Amino acid sequence: MGLGKTKGILCPILLGIGAVFGFATMKVGYAAPHALSVVAAENTWGDLAAQIAEPDMHVSSILVSPAVDPHLYAPTPDDARRVADATLVVANGAGYDTWMDHLVQASALPQAHYVRADAWAGWHEGDNAHLWYDLNAVADFAQRFEKACEQADPAHAKAYAERARKLQADIASVQAQALALRPHVQGMAVAATEPLFTPLARYLGLDMKENDFQIAIMNDVEPPPIAVAAFEQDLAQRKLKLLAYNVQVEEPASKRLIDLAHKADIPILPLAEIMPQGTHWQIWISSTLTQIGHLLGVAQ
Amino acid sequence: MLAYEFMRTAFLAAFLAALVCGPVGWFLVLRGQSFASHALSHVGFAGAAAALLLGQPALLGLGLGAVGGGVAIGMAGDRLVGRDVTIGLVLSVAMGIGALCLHFLTHSASSATALLFGDILGIGPSMLVWLGALSVACLLGLAIVARPLLFASLQPEQAEARGVNLRLLDILFLVIVAVATAQCAQITGVLLVFTLMIAPAAASLRMGFAPLQGMGIATLLALLEGWLGLVLAWYTNCPTTFWIAILGGSVFTTATLFCRLRGR
Numbered sequence: 001m002g003l004g005k006t007k008g009i010l011c012p013i014l015l016g017i018g019a020v021f022g023f024a025t026m027k028v029g030y031a032a033p034h035a036l037s038v039v040a041a042e043n044t045w046g047d048l049a050a051q052i053a054e055p056d057m058h059v060s061s062i063l064v065s066p067a068v069d070p071h072l073y074a075p076t077p078d079d080a081r082r083v084a085d086a087t088l089v090v091a092n093g094a095g096y097d098t099w100m101d102h103l104v105q106a107s108a109l110p111q112a113h114y115v116r117a118d119a120w121a122g123w124h125e126g127d128n129a130h131l132w133y134d135l136n137a138v139a140d141f142a143q144r145f146e147k148a149c150e151q152a153d154p155a156h157a158k159a160y161a162e163r164a165r166k167l168q169a170d171i172a173s174v175q176a177q178a179l180a181l182r183p184h185v186q187g188m189a190v191a192a193t194e195p196l197f198t199p200l201a202r203y204l205g206l207d208m209k210e211n212d213f214q215i216a217i218m219n220d221v222e223p224p225p226i227a228v229a230a231f232e233q234d235l236a237q238r239k240l241k242l243l244a245y246n247v248q249v250e251e252p253a254s255k256r257l258i259d260l261a262h263k264a265d266i267p268i269l270p271l272a273e274i275m276p277q278g279t280h281w282q283i284w285i286s287s288t289l290t291q292i293g294h295l296l297g298v299a300q
Numbered sequence: 301m302l303a304y305e306f307m308r309t310a311f312l313a314a315f316l317a318a319l320v321c322g323p324v325g326w327f328l329v330l331r332g333q334s335f336a337s338h339a340l341s342h343v344g345f346a347g348a349a350a351a352l353l354l355g356q357p358a359l360l361g362l363g364l365g366a367v368g369g370g371v372a373i374g375m376a377g378d379r380l381v382g383r384d385v386t387i388g389l390v391l392s393v394a395m396g397i398g399a400l401c402l403h404f405l406t407h408s409a410s411s412a413t414a415l416l417f418g419d420i421l422g423i424g425p426s427m428l429v430w431l432g433a434l435s436v437a438c439l440l441g442l443a444i445v446a447r448p449l450l451f452a453s454l455q456p457e458q459a460e461a462r463g464v465n466l467r468l469l470d471i472l473f474l475v476i477v478a479v480a481t482a483q484c485a486q487i488t489g490v491l492l493v494f495t496l497m498i499a500p501a502a503a504s505l506r507m508g509f510a511p512l513q514g515m516g517i518a519t520l521l522a523l524l525e526g527w528l529g530l531v532l533a534w535y536t537n538c539p540t541t542f543w544i545a546i547l548g549g550s551v552f553t554t555a556t557l558f559c560r561l562r563g564r
Contacts, residue, residue, distance in 0.1 A: 009507060009517060010517070013517065013520045013521060013524060014520065016528070017520065017523055020524065020527045020531055021527065023531055024302050024311065024527070024530075024531055025301070074414070074418075074419070074539060075422065076537050077421060077533045077534045077537055079421075080304075080307075083306075084304045084306055098414055099414060101422075102419050102421075102423070103306070105424030105427075106421060106422050106424050107305055108305045125355075215405070216403065220402070220413070221399055221402045
């Protein structure tokens, strides 16, 4: 165990660390892009942001594939880089995408340039986190995001305001569609395998059942046996008029319920946390509303 | 790469973790307690779930949970029999409680589940200060108990005969391990604390160095693992955790092969 041996081991290790450090300090590639850019955590908010910011800012979203569960996403170095280079960052918030909070914190982006949907006055700690299904939260987000655009890029303020007006009109027409549906479906008992549907259901005045079960599935814990039993019974006895489920989460427990709903001839509504590609938020939500009306037997 | 604030922070955080992981891991492997570090990180996860339920920051819960677990394992532990049984039991009880906490949670659990795989790219300035404070606390604690701990680890009977309180020492050491684990979990995540704490230390012990040199080598290896992991993640866009785990495995394998070839 002489000194010579220690040196023999120490040298390659130190060389390795030195090489890594040298490599890290090298300035290769990845020059910060000059154009203004917006990074969104999910493509739902990315789409809303793009409708206001593009083409004056380039908008990209981190979560674009329905194959990932946003609750469990871990950002890659590339994501961190995009956030660090961004002019504005948007996210859902509400504990849904805390990884984005961390990336923003680590990137030294000013807090005013970080627009979160949960900053809406109607949201309180512990409320439902799926804010893109909350029509009022979306309208509020669009308004705050437009202000942030104007602040970040005053030269194009008029263009942002113009596009935001158009988007607000579209949001208002989705709201009108929901309000027109509301009197026909109000008070109907519905359920979901996850709390995804809750904000929209509330807007429509639907009576949301089986909430304990839904929260358990969202947080990846076993649903309480009593909740499962009640859920199955309500399905078998056809007490529920509609069953919504999250296409992005394949849980054995919720699969069983979907099968049961099939057997009991209860209409099933597929929902998602990430928007299908090639569409816009207002088209997506509007077609969901049409589908809900159709499934609940309301002709619009 | 270092033009980005988040990368500078990540490099610093990995450095702070390596500083602690080297010596703490060295003692863990020497004492045959590597399973304890794995278990404590999971116990910490249960603590984080409980903290979330009470509306407290997850890191606080993680730290307190791990320290509580360390004390429990140290108190219940028997030197001769059933060490792994105690650790396993504490682990499973804690995980059960963790599941219960998540069950009562009415909002999203994502800030607890984010701890499972770590978030080295998302460390903010305030978190970095915390990590630094934890490092200093760990190293100070270890410096105080190092001498009797080494004695007790190598020759427990003699140490006891000389009046060293083995149980107290064990508890103190496990508390240090718990704090180190909580810190390391920020980098590698709860599931992979093993890779940064145990792999470099095991490789260093395999090569048979004197204590101080061994700890130094373990620290340097941990640093190499962490930094190289970050660089590789940067260029490949694969998770940092993946690279650190792979590097941990290869460091240990290389050390083993090296010793075999030398016929030791």
